[in-house]
Amino acid sequence: MTAQLMTAARWLAGAAAAFSPAALAQLQPYNMPVGVTDISREVFGLHMLIFWICVAIGVVVFGVMLVSLVRHRKSRGHEARQFHDSTAAEIAWTVVPFLILVAMAVPATQVLIKMEDTARADLTIKITGYQWLWHYEYLEQDIDFYSALSTPREQIYGLQAKGENYLLEVDNELVLPTNRKVRFLITSNDVLHAWWVPDLAVKKDAIPGFINESWTEIEEPGVYRGQCAELCGRDHGFMPVVVRAVAPDEYERWVAGKQAEQPVAAAQPATGSSN
Numbered sequence: 451m452t453a454q455l456m457t458a459a460r461w462l463a464g465a466a467a468a469f470s471p472a473a474l475a476q477l478q479p480y481n482m483p484v485g486v487t488d489i490s491r492e493v494f495g496l497h498m499l500i501f502w503i504c505v506a507i508g509v510v511v512f513g514v515m516l517v518s519l520v521r522h523r524k525s526r527g528h529e530a531r532q533f534h535d536s537t538a539a540e541i542a543w544t545v546v547p548f549l550i551l552v553a554m555a556v557p558a559t560q561v562l563i564k565m566e567d568t569a570r571a572d573l574t575i576k577i578t579g580y581q582w583l584w585h586y587e588y589l590e591q592d593i594d595f596y597s598a599l600s601t602p603r604e605q606i607y608g609l610q611a612k613g614e615n616y617l618l619e620v621d622n623e624l625v626l627p628t629n630r631k632v633r634f635l636i637t638s639n640d641v642l643h644a645w646w647v648p649d650l651a652v653k654k655d656a657i658p659g660f661i662n663e664s665w666t667e668i669e670e671p672g673v674y675r676g677q678c679a680e681l682c683g684r685d686h687g688f689m690p691v692v693v694r695a696v697a698p699d700e701y702e703r704w705v706a707g708k709q710a711e712q713p714v715a716a717a718q719p720a721t722g723s724s725n
Contacts, residue, residue, distance in 0.1 A: 483648050486670045486695075490651035492561050500554055507550070565651075568665045571633035575624070579636075579643030579656035579678065582685035586624050589635075593708050597622040599688045606688075617687060618675040623694040627701035628668050636662045641683060647676035647691055655680060668695040 484494045522528040576587040583598035600621040604610040613619070626632050636645050636654045643656035650666045668674075678689035696704065 485649045485651050486668055486672065486674065487650055487666055488669070489561070489565055489666070490649060492564065493651045496557055496561050499557065503550070503554060565664070568633045568663045570631065571665060572630040573627070574633045574635065575626075576635040576637070577645050577656065579638040579640075579645065579682070579689075581640050581683050582678075582689040584624075584645070584689070584691065585639075586622075588705075591705050591709065593705065593712060595622050595708075597624065597692070599690055601688075615675065618677065618690045618692070620690055620692045623673070623692045625694050625696060625701060625704050626666075626668060627698045628671055628695050630698065631665060631667045634664045634666070636664065642680045643678050643682050643689070644680035645676070645691060646679035647674055647693055649674040649676075650693065653679055668693075671695050671697060 482494055482497050484491055574589045576589060578585040578587075580596075583596055585594065585596050587594040597620045599617065600619050601613065601617050602610060605612050605616060634645070634652065634654070636656050637660060638656035638658045640658065642658075644653060645656055645664075646653040647666075650668065652664050652666050654662045654664045656662070672695055674693045674695065676691040676693075678686060678691075680686075682689065
């Protein structure tokens with residue numbers, strides 16, 4: 451008995467170490483990012499909740515199956531029980547999954563409702579997808595510009611070593627203020643695109659002739675990268691998104707500078723990626 455207790459204790463200690471915060475942190479690159487917004491953290495929490503529910507279901511189902519196979523094997527003299535139906539079993543395997551789905555749907559619905567609430571925004575930006583670049587319009591500030599891939603051709607063709615942010619760097623970043631609710635109006639000028647930034651938990655299809663809405667409120671200054679997540683043609687892999695979040699006062703200075711540049715920029719033809 452003592453040996454069995456020691457074995458069980460070692461097993462529990464190993465399981466605790468495997469699921470410790472430090473061990474889970476090592477697995478983070480293989481998981482969804484926690485992100486830098488309230489919504490992104492809620493999405494991550496919902497993802498992990500559903501994941502552990504699925505793990506628990508798997509443990510129970512396969513555990514019962516394994517125990518049944520071992521304890522009722524033919525070598526122990528057990529014979530299969532003959533029966534045609536069981537009303538209790540049919541009710542159980544109908545009602546229990548239904549209750550589990552309801553328990554999963556409640557928090558999921560709460561998060562989805564928050565994700566779709568674009569009201570009371572401090573700033574509205576229209577995002578238009580092109581083959582293969584993005585057009586950003588700050589509707590209140592009368593600012594607009596194109597954002598195209600800036601990775602050197604030499605890296606793409608293998609003539610130079612690839613940079614740290616290979617295929618995830620642009621000539622004009624989308625600059626946003628921190629702690630401000632930003633509403634996105636997302637559409638396309640040609641084919642289907644999808645504007646996706648994982649750290650912001652924003653992913654919306656850009657559909658020609660239709661406007662999708664989304665929003666974000668970034669809490670931490672920094673640079674957050676994404677890309678088009680819809681197969682949009684030959685250069686689909688060369689259509690990155692780069693968002694730079696800055697403090698509100700720095701954002702106001704950027705707006706003033708950009709507005710001063712607009713008359714000059716408007717007189718110049720737009721250029722895009724042709725990789």
